[in-house]
Amino acid sequence: MNNGDNTAIFSTDIGVIALNGSVKIKILDFLKTGCKSFDEIVQHTGKAKSTISVHLNDLKSQNLLEETIDSNDKRKKVYFLRCQYVACSQEPGMKQYNEMLDLIASPEVHSFGCLKCLFHAVQYGFRAHGVNCDPIMRKIGHDVGTSLSRNIVSQEPGDILQEMLNFWEKNDIGSFTILEKDPIKLAVHNFFDCRSIPIKEKTLCSFAQGVFEGVFRAKMGGECVMQMIGKCDDTCDSCFFQMIKL
Structure with missing residues (x-):
């Protein structure tokens, strides 16, 4: 906090x-x-x-x-x-926001996906105006994950992750790799095409974090958090999470 x-x-x-x-x-x-x-x-x-x-x-x-x-x-x-x-206040940063607006205004926007660019623009817009909205994006991600869990029939952690991975890839959400199973450790890649968008400030790690928390809390009936152990860098190679049961 x-x-x-x-x-x-x-x-x-x-x-x-x-x-x-x-x-x-x-x-x-x-x-x-x-x-x-x-x-x-x-x-x-x-x-x-x-x-x-x-x-x-x-x-x-x-x-x-x-x-x-x-x-x-x-x-x-x-x-x-x-x-x-x-949320909390932070030093405003207009650079990435203006870069995203320029991308949306260009013919290239269709190659990245217009709706995905608009989604990223909302994130950059908050930060550009001095608002770090990671906490609320994590909470929204949690709520989305809770809803997505209704599409998952498995109850065991490994099977839940495999169903999630299939769902993500089928719906072009992104991908992730299971690094360890006990405790669960994940590397999330290209969430909402963040890797392909040519702007060096990624903002969706907290949203992905919340999605995993929402799914696992709903499916396993217990409290857990996905601790962020490595945030993606400017190239958005991956962000890393580890599950901690409460």
């Missing part, structure tokens, strides 16, 4: 909220792993209890977290998230 130097953006039931306080962001990041007690939050942040109390009250008032009674100790409270990390 954003380290607090920039603005972090969260989605709540009442709308989008932007934060730029490093301590508040650190608290929300800590709660991503589950409910935490007041003392755990104090220890994690290294701040005074009075300071954390003020921050927790602020975050509750913004509907970013809630408190409840600890089921193991009725004398204590625990805190949990009520928000989704969406």
Whole structure:
């Protein structure tokens, strides 16, 4: 998550909220792993209890977290998230966005696939205007993966991956290689033709990451994350993921 130097953006039931306080962001990041007690939050942040109390009250008032009674100790409270990390600010970069717009305006756009270029342009557009949207693209990827899982009949990890690979190649989504099976380690290639598009800033790794998470959580009925262990470089040779079961 954003380290607090920039603005972090969260989605709540009442709308989008932007934060730029490093301590508040650190608290929300800590709660991503589950409910935490007041003392755990104090220890994690290294701040005074009075300071954390003020921050927790602020975050509750913004509907970013809630408190409840600890089921193991009725004398204590625990805190949990009520928000989704969406994006963070970054230094704007117009270069790749303008390159994509030039490509869309050229006769060459048909050779790369007009719809795919438009999809990439959305990614570049957010970044061009100072928004790093990797978190929300991962969440959207997760939702897409959950829906795609309905097209998969297998229940075993290896068979699920083979069905996914067949589906990807049949529908021109991309390809991936199974590097290891325990734990699952993957190399994803040419996702949405990112390798063929001649622009040196790739943006879809987090989306692919979410797709795998959505499929595996839906099919295996358990929590897992696809940890990014290697992001694709400027040539987009591949990005690497490893499954971690929670």
